[in-house]
Amino acid sequence: MTDEAQKPSIITSSLDFLVNWGRTNSLWPFPYGTACCAIEFMSTEVGRYDLSRIGSEYVRFTPRQSDVLLVAGTITYKQAPILKRIYEQMAEPRWVIAMGACACSGGFYDCYCTVPGIDHIIPVDVYIGGCPSRPEAFFDAMFDLQKKIKDESYMKQRAGRVRDQLEMIKAKTAEAKAAAKDFAQEKVELAKEFVSEKEQELVKKAQFWKE
Amino acid sequence: MDFKELMEKFGGKLDAQAKWDDCVVVSREYLHNVVAFLKDDPSCKMDMLVDIAGVDYLTYPNHEGPRFAISYAFKSLKHPGLRLRLKVLVSESDLKVPTISDLYANANWYEREVFDQFGIVFTGHPDLRRLLNHVEFVGHPLRKDYPAQKRQWLSTNDYLLPELEKRLEALGYWIVKRSKEVETKDNEFLEGSVKE
Numbered sequence: 001m002t003d004e005a006q007k008p009s010i011i012t013s014s015l016d017f018l019v020n021w022g023r024t025n026s027l028w029p030f031p032y033g034t035a036c037c038a039i040e041f042m043s044t045e046v047g048r049y050d051l052s053r054i055g056s057e058y059v060r061f062t063p064r065q066s067d068v069l070l071v072a073g074t075i076t077y078k079q080a081p082i083l084k085r086i087y088e089q090m091a092e093p094r095w096v097i098a099m100g101a102c103a104c105s106g107g108f109y110d111c112y113c114t115v116p117g118i119d120h121i122i123p124v125d126v127y128i129g130g131c132p133s134r135p136e137a138f139f140d141a142m143f144d145l146q147k148k149i150k151d152e153s154y155m156k157q158r159a160g161r162v163r164d165q166l167e168m169i170k171a172k173t174a175e176a177k178a179a180a181k182d183f184a185q186e187k188v189e190l191a192k193e194f195v196s197e198k199e200q201e202l203v204k205k206a207q208f209w210k211e
Numbered sequence: 212m213d214f215k216e217l218m219e220k221f222g223g224k225l226d227a228q229a230k231w232d233d234c235v236v237v238s239r240e241y242l243h244n245v246v247a248f249l250k251d252d253p254s255c256k257m258d259m260l261v262d263i264a265g266v267d268y269l270t271y272p273n274h275e276g277p278r279f280a281i282s283y284a285f286k287s288l289k290h291p292g293l294r295l296r297l298k299v300l301v302s303e304s305d306l307k308v309p310t311i312s313d314l315y316a317n318a319n320w321y322e323r324e325v326f327d328q329f330g331i332v333f334t335g336h337p338d339l340r341r342l343l344n345h346v347e348f349v350g351h352p353l354r355k356d357y358p359a360q361k362r363q364w365l366s367t368n369d370y371l372l373p374e375l376e377k378r379l380e381a382l383g384y385w386i387v388k389r390s391k392e393v394e395t396k397d398n399e400f401l402e403g404s405v406k407e
Contacts, residue, residue, distance in 0.1 A: 078345040081368045111359055112352045113344065 012155040019154040023067070023093065024146045025055040030066035030090070032083060035073030037100035037132040044135040054142055063089040068145070069122075072132075074102040075115045087122045093157075095149070097141055098124045101131045214295065216254075221245050226298060234282075234296040242299055243309045249285060249295065250314055257285035257295060260311075263321035265329035269355040277302040279331060283311075301331065310336040328353035345369065 029051075031041055045051050045059060060066040063086045075083055087096070098118055101107035104127045106116035118124060125148060126141045214235060217223050221241040226234035237245050249257040261284040268274045277300040287293035299308055310333040312318040322333045323342040330351040333339060341348065345365040350357055372390045380386060 077363060077365050078343075078369070081365055085368065112357070112361055112363070116362075 012153075016153050016155060020150050020152060024149050027054075027056040027068050027095075027142070027145065027149075028058045028060050028066045029056055029068040029070045029097075030061070030063055030086070031059055031070050031072060032086065033070075033072045034075065034079070035100070035102060035132075037072035037103070040132040040135060041070065041072050041099065041138065044138045049135040049139070051139075051142070054139075054146070056142070063087075064091060066090065067094060069094060069096045070099060071096065071103045071118050072099040074107065074109060075118050075121075076113050077115060078113075080115055080121050083118065084121050093152075095125045095145055096122055097126045097128065097145065099128045099138065099141070100133050101129060104129065107131060214255075216252075217245065217248070220248070226296075229296065232294060232296055234298055236298045236300065239299050239301065239308050242297070243311060243314075245297065246283070246311045246314055249297075255287060255293060255295070256289040257287050257293070259286040259288055260284070260315040260318055260321070261286050261294075263318060263325055265325040265331055265353065267329065267353065267355045276300060279303065279306065279329060281308055281325060281331060306331045307334050308332070309334055312336055327351070330354070 031038060033039075033041060043049060051057065056068070063069070067090075069087055069090060071083065087094070096118075098104045102109065102114070103118050106114050110116075115121065126144050128137050128141045130137055214223070214225075214233065217235055217237075218225070221237055221244065223235040223237045223241075223245070226236050228234075249255055262282075264282045264284075266280040266282060268276075268278055268280065279301045281299045281301065283297040283299075285295045285297070301308060308331060310318070310322060312322060312333075313335075319337070320342060322336055323338075323340060325331055326333060326336075326339055327341040327343050328351055344352065345363075346369060347365050348363050350361075352359075376386050376389065
């Protein structure tokens with residue numbers, strides 16, 4: 001099954017094309033804005049720059065409905081587990097954009113409280129420089145992300161995922177089998193010990209009565 | 212105003228190093244009384260607490276005396292332009308200062324911040340927890356002997372919902388369903404979605 005899915009055929013490649021076309025043109029961002037980069041994102045979103053031209057007009061404020069996690073701003077250590085949790089709540093496929101110097105590398109906050117780049121916590125697809133980054137730079141990043149999505153193969157990803165799950169299930173069943181075997185062995189040994197003890201007792205009793 | 216009464220009554224001393232404003236050094240035994248006097252006395256009426264700051268004199272040049280200091284900045288709204296700074300010196304062996312959060316409500320969070328960053332304990336404070344740093348943080352980062360680039364990871368979220376519920380209950384709300392912290396499992400998809 002996995003081999004067949006990996007081979008490019010007319011059906012899979014055209015399905016890939018269709019899925020990628022849909023994904024590229026409706027990227028819904030989740031704005032994780034903590035600093036001035038979020039203000040810059042607002043100006044990207046509305047009127048003059050108008051992010052909805054490339055199909056991402058809906059800014060979803062729940063991770064369940066969004067595709068792109070947009071980290072705009074400084075991430076402190078107090079906030080790091082929250083960001084990680086939000087990333088884990090997002091449904092696949094998901095992409096991450098690190099916007100601005102703080103999200104990319106910690107910026108000039110080289111201190112005890114700031115995470116030096118969000119790639120210490122979650123995987124990042126596109127980095128944008130700038131402090132804060134311009135809306136044009138943000139558009140550039142979105143185009144880069146679209147290019148990246150167009151190269152992806154849905155069928156390959158699915159095959160990989162299925163393979164991983166199968167391997168995991170196999171490993172789990174092997175573990176369970178080994179555990180059951182150990183358990184059965186222990187039981188058998190216990191039973192043997194019990195029987196031998198009883199036998200010894202009987203022998204002792206027989207000897208006693210003989211005497 | 213020259214704060215003569217302050218010095219006569221409470222034994223305060225003018226800080227010679229303060230160039231730009233009036234700074235009076237008082238001992239911590241008199242601190243609460245001094246602040247109450249400043250707040251209520253008609254000649255000064257300092258009804259605004261601007262800031263509380265901690266100072267660590269560990270690497271300060273030509274400094275003698277205790278290592279830490281706490282600086283209170285006051286401002287008067289009745290007498291325009293009247294400002295005063297109080298300074299309390301505390302040694303490292305006995306880091307305790309009486310709280311003034313019963314006089315000024317905003318001192319609550321200021322004192323929490325100073326406790327967080329310098330480790331100075333405010334006796335009598337209603338809720339002395341860390342304010343800026345997370346719960347698993349070890350040490351006090353604004354002390355001069357804390358390495359500035361030493362980073363400390365936090366493993367979980369601060370779980371604040373039980374506290375929120377408590378506060379809502381205190382306000383007279385009725386909580387229908389109490390929240391429970393969700394613990395995520397790695398291989399949850401193997402266990403099936405239907406649970407009893």
